[in-house]
Amino acid sequence: MSKKDDDNISEDYPYQWTPKSEGNLQDFLGKYKPSMVQNDGTKPWLWVAKSDRPREVEDAEAAIKEAADYLTEVTDRVQKIQNDDSIPVRANKKKGLKSKKELREEVQNEATQKLKEIAVRHGYVSGKWLIFAPPEKVDMIWSSLANSLVSGPLSSTSAFLAKVATSPQNDTPNYSHLICVYMPDAYDQGSVTEVMKVLLRNHGINLMGVKTNLYTSIGLDSKHPSGVSSTVWKNTALMKDTEIKALKDEYYAELNAAKTAAVEEAASKKAESGAATRPKPKPKLKDKAGADDPFASDDEGDTEDTKPTSKKAAKPAPSSGSKAKRPVPKKAKVANDFASDSDDGEAEAARKAEVKAKKAGTTKKRKGAELDEEVEEEAPKKKRGRA
Known part of the structure; x- marks a missing residue:
């Protein structure tokens, strides 16, 4: 596979996804992960396209031929400078x-401008942002970029293709x-910067510069022996470090x-799930007043339950220290089963006579006491002597 093929894919290449593919993007990303697919010489890249690719430059x-020939010439010039012992290693201003370094850089900078002129003249100006991802993070980074390109922040930029x-x-x-995010014109500073901002702000990616497809093709x-810079834009040429x-x-x-x-x-x-699945506490059974009677009938139980409860509170039991007054028991009449009705009448008459006699005696005593009081009042009072 030539270097030019690294930026081009055939329609029958199985490890690519486009809007015309049968499956959706998520299925493709799940099936082909860069950390799992091994390159046996037939599948070096996984591709995702936002839309139909722009028509190839005729x-x-x-x-490519003109640029390659020129690069060979530049390489020879750089080698001659390096091997020329008459050129000092350090500059002598006096x-x-x-x-040698200054002379090499002059040739290399001149080559950069010449290669740009060749690319613009032939209309071969497409290029890509370069990104490197470690094996343990490549799947996540690639999936994020692919989704962003098709339906995310990158989809609103000039970026149209990506590969890993x-x-x-x-x-x-x-x-x-290596991950590449392709743009139609790598020399368009405005569109390149726009893509750069999305890659930084929405993906937090470390960028390695912008490289044209022409550079890849030649x-x-x-590591090229010419020493010509392999990127046409460095990060700091587009944005300040503080902005990045x-x-x-x-x-x-x-x-x-x-x-x-x-x-x-x-x-x-x-927490909500735990509260919802927590079992409700079982209601406590009320203690029964007495043990269940296995011989009691249902009717008896119902009768007791339906009896109204007394509203009067039970009187508290007297304390051991206080003396409770005991009610005087009434004298019970002794029943005489052998007494006749006449005997009862005589007994009743005798009792009434006894009560009458007692009342008469009490009346006499009261009258005698009153008479004595009257006699004392009528008696003349004795004169008291002088002291």
């Missing part, structure tokens, strides 16, 4: 001599998955707030 091949590298077939230490990477940090801080603050809210909501639901 003059792309001419642009003699007006430039260092699958896993190497053999274990590779410190391996990172094999220009960070502020956008990422907003993303992580929002993420933490969402996590906290989710934890609180889960705790609330758990």
Whole structure:
């Protein structure tokens, strides 16, 4: 597979999703995860497209050939500077001599401008933001970006395509998955910055710069012997470090707030669920006044239940220290079963006579006492002598 093919996919490539695909995006992302799909030489990338891809540039091949030839020339010039012993390692301002580094940078900067001119002239200006994701986070990052591209914040930008590298077939230490977010014009500073802000604010991603598809096609990477920069935009050329940090801080603050809210909501639901499933306490049985009588009939029980309860409170029992007055028992009449009616009449007459005699005696005593009092009042009072 050539370098040019890294930015192009055939219609029959099975590891891609477009709006025309049979399944939905979620099924595709669940079935093909970059951490699980191994590259055996036939599936190096997973692709997701927002819409139909822009028509390929007809003059792309001419642009690639011209740029590749020019890059070869630049590489030779850089090598000559490096091998020229007459050029000092350090600059000498007094003699007006430039260092090897300064001369190399002049050639490299000139090459960057020339490559841009070739790309614009041929209309081959598409490019991508570069992102590297560790294996333990690549699935989450890729899924988030893919959804954002199709129906999220990225869908309102010029970004139209994204891809992620699958896993190497053999274990590779410190391996990172490359993710690319494609834009139609990598030299359009406004649209490139717009995509950058979304990637920072809505995804909190560390960006590695913008690279044109032309650079990929001619094999220009960070290890190229020419030393020409492999990106046309660096982060700080588009935004200040303080602005980049502020956008990422907003993303992580929002993420933490969402996590906290989710934890609180889960705790609330758990509490509500626990309260709903908690068994209700069984009602306590009232103690019966007495033990159940197995020989009692239902009628007897009903009769007792229907009796009205007395409203009078039971009198408290007298304390042991106080003397309770006992009622004087009345003399009971002794019944004489052998007494006749005449005997009863005689006894009654005798009792009445006795009562009458007692009353007469009492009257005489009262009259005698009154007579004595009258005699004492009529007696002359004795004169008292002088002291």
